[in-house]
Amino acid sequence: MIEAPVVLAGVPIKEVRNPFLIALVSFEGDSVRYSFGFDKLFKEATGFKCGSDSLELPRMPEVSAYVLISEAYVRKAVKECQVPLSDEETNDVLSEIDEVLYGSPLLSPLRKAYRSRSAVLFREGEKEVYVDFPKLRARLIASYPLVEEIRYVDDSLIHLAGYLPLEVYETRDFSVLKVNDHVWGMVYGLKVPPRKDWILIWDGNSVSLIELVDLQQEAGAPRDNALREG
Numbered sequence: 001m002i003e004a005p006v007v008l009a010g011v012p013i014k015e016v017r018n019p020f021l022i023a024l025v026s027f028e029g030d031s032v033r034y035s036f037g038f039d040k041l042f043k044e045a046t047g048f049k050c051g052s053d054s055l056e057l058p059r060m061p062e063v064s065a066y067v068l069i070s071e072a073y074v075r076k077a078v079k080e081c082q083v084p085l086s087d088e089e090t091n092d093v094l095s096e097i098d099e100v101l102y103g104s105p106l107l108s109p110l111r112k113a114y115r116s117r118s119a120v121l122f123r124e125g126e127k128e129v130y131v132d133f134p135k136l137r138a139r140l141i142a143s144y145p146l147v148e149e150i151r152y153v154d155d156s157l158i159h160l161a162g163y164l165p166l167e168v169y170e171t172r173d174f175s176v177l178k179v180n181d182h183v184w185g186m187v188y189g190l191k192v193p194p195r196k197d198w199i200l201i202w203d204g205n206s207v208s209l210i211e212l213v214d215l216q217q218e219a220g221a222p223r224d225n226a227l228r229e230g
Contacts, residue, residue: 001026001137002057004064005113005120006210007106007202008136009165009176011183013153018162020106020202021169022113022120025136027060028213034065038073041097050081059140063102063204067110070094102204121169131169137213141198143206144190151189161187174212 003026010020038053055069074090077083085093098107109122112130119133164180167173177199178192184200185192190207193200197212 001028002060002068003027003117003135004060004068005110006061006064006138007110008199009168009180010202011161011180011187012104012106012202013158013161013187014148014150016158016161017124018158019121019123019165020109021133021165022106022109022122023133023136024113024117024119025064025138025210027058027064027138027140029059029139031056032059034062034069036066036069036101038066038070038097041100042073042077042093045093045096046083046085048077048081048083050077050083061140061201061203061208061210062143062206063107063110063202066101066204067107067114070097071111071114104204106202119169121165133169134172138210139213141209141211143203143208146203146205146207147188150187152186157183157186 003024005022006025008021008023008025010018033054033056035052035054039049039051043049050073053069053073055072057065057068074094078085078090094111095108105124106122109120109128112128113120116130118130121129121131161183164176164183168176175196178196181192181200184190184207188207190200193209195211198209199212201208201210
């Protein structure tokens, strides 16, 4: 199993700055080889190349694999290939490539969650909040293209979508994730998974269906209203 960051709760809606809960999840299952052409984009951005970005990992959401591979690649480039990049320059290069591949502000908090080995509450335009949250186990079931067309949205649905990530964090009531699935269904017309341990998550240019393994609820979670909408 390999631990990777995922956007566990939250549904991206264009021009809406709602919170997201990013958690660390250990993925199990068959291994596959991932490659994103990151090595070529890195060379375009820096003029340097340090081998291939191809890496074998357990099946996991694409954006999670991308974070792991790109982080490993830049570490190798700086330490082994001695590419002359400061930490700030490395982050700038990563941000530039992230924008080319995904064009989403969620890549930065995903990276910060992975580097810190901590869950993160994130809302665009605000500083990430590192939080204590259970580390989970999961299997990837399937992935579907994320269509940009929104089927339905109104103020009450936007409020609900912003409330759910905070509710999952504060209560550790993972049944709330099924409500999050219904938000996906209403906004983008996706079919809600029939099983309680199957959930939909944002996955870059896709939506992925994952199965949470040996899920147990935790009580007595700390409460933090730093990102709650008024």
